[in-house]
Amino acid sequence: MAERIVRFLKGWSVVPLLLLILICAAQAQSDPLPSWKDGQVKSAITDFVERVTTEGGADFVKPEERIAVFDNDGTLWAEQPVYFQLAFALDRIKAMAPDHPEWKTTEPFKSAIAGDPKGLAAAGEKGLVEIVAATHSGITTTEFSKLVAGWVETARHPRFDRPYTELVYQPMLELLGYLRDNGFKTFIVSGGGVEFMRVFAERVYGIPPEQVVGSSGIVKFELGPDGKPALVKEPKVEFVDDGPGKPVGINRFIGRRPIFAFGNSDGDQQMLEWTAAGDGARFMGIVHHTDADREWAYDRQSHIGKLDKALDEGMAKGWTIVDMKSDWLNVFPAAK
Structure with a gap:
């Protein structure tokens, strides 16, 4: 094999061979x-x-x-x-659970905390709306963005064990x-x-x-305790895209x-x-x-x-x- 390659190269002058290499490289880069x-x-x-x-x-x-x-x-x-935003909401339910002891016995939160897909499925669309409302409202848009950014940096997909954004x-x-x-x-x-x-x-x-x-959900303008303006997310749907x-x-x-x-x-x-x-x-x-x-x-x-x-x-x-x-x-x- 090596001898055939040597004979092939000997049949080319250096300049045409270099041109061929450059052309092939340019074609690869141009795609x-x-x-x-x-x-x-x-x-x-x-x-x-x-x-x-x-x-x-x-x-x-x-x-x-x-x-x-x-x-x-x-x-x-x-x-x-599941849709990745729902994965975010389910993780938020678990994180928020210590402040909501009533969720231990209330669906769909009980199934969300337990990681029970059958229970979540039984809750249907209404249950998912409740989960989204609980995790996406009552905070400012700035606070929500920070929560999403933190989740994106730390959460891993269950099958691929990679960040969702990968x-x-x-x-x-x-x-x-x-x-x-x-x-x-x-x-x-x-x-x-x-x-x-x-x-x-x-x-x-x-x-x-x-x-x-x-x-998008409805957001409301209000002044915070520090007197600074903020947009607060409400548990109401504004537009379904x-x-x-x-x-x-x-x-x-x-x-x-x-x-x-x-x-x-x-x-x-x-x-x-x-x-x-x-x-x-x-x-x-x-x-x-x-x-x-x-x-x-x-x-x-x-x-x-x-x-x-x-x-x-x-x-x-x-x-x-x-x-x-x-x-x-x-x-x-x-x-x-």
Whole structure:
């Protein structure tokens, strides 16, 4: 083998060989989406970006109109076995339990403290609302942000034993950067709590807090004991940014219809439809969770991130369906 390599190299002069090496290195470095497998899905993304950014082309879009929106849970980071914000709320219940002895005998708090998933499931949506209300209200927005920041730094995912913010999708991080490098403005449009996501969105995704649209509760302005103004979180829902609420949130908080949208569940269907309904070139993408080994495989029957009607519509209308197992070379960033 070594002799064949030597004979091969002798057939090249030094300069052409160096040029070949430099060309190969440049090609490797020029790929903006290295975690995406070469193929139809990757080409659909890069072809779209090239079309809308080529001045003089039929599909050219002015930079200020290059709006890209992304769901968060299941699209930018993982969402199993429970939504990560719910994991935060359950940890908060345990931390708060010593100050609430009545929770030991009161559902859904009893099941939350005991880590009983069946009891929590039996409590249903009403029980989850109670848990969120108890852990997300009665404090200032500043206090809440500090609690989230502390949890993000210390909490570990039960399966991967990594911080939750390390369970972001490497291919999607590359996609966000690629779009921004081509003049897109990237937004999160998620059913998750807006104040929860804003704590880490800029550090993790490069998306500043003012470009995060999410569900929100009512906050009230008041003066604290020290005379300083504060915003206090109340146990009342103001806006749910999921399903048909997503186009409403885009209209209210962004003010421009996106030309690029990515989701992963039926909760993103209306956002994708709203994006598709605009004039000119449009890109609609769906992350299909098909990789049980590196992540999870789920869609139509899942209680979390159910993908059923949106999948059918996406296939019928030619939206880009990302098969996680086949289209992503890497799922999560390398462990730090």
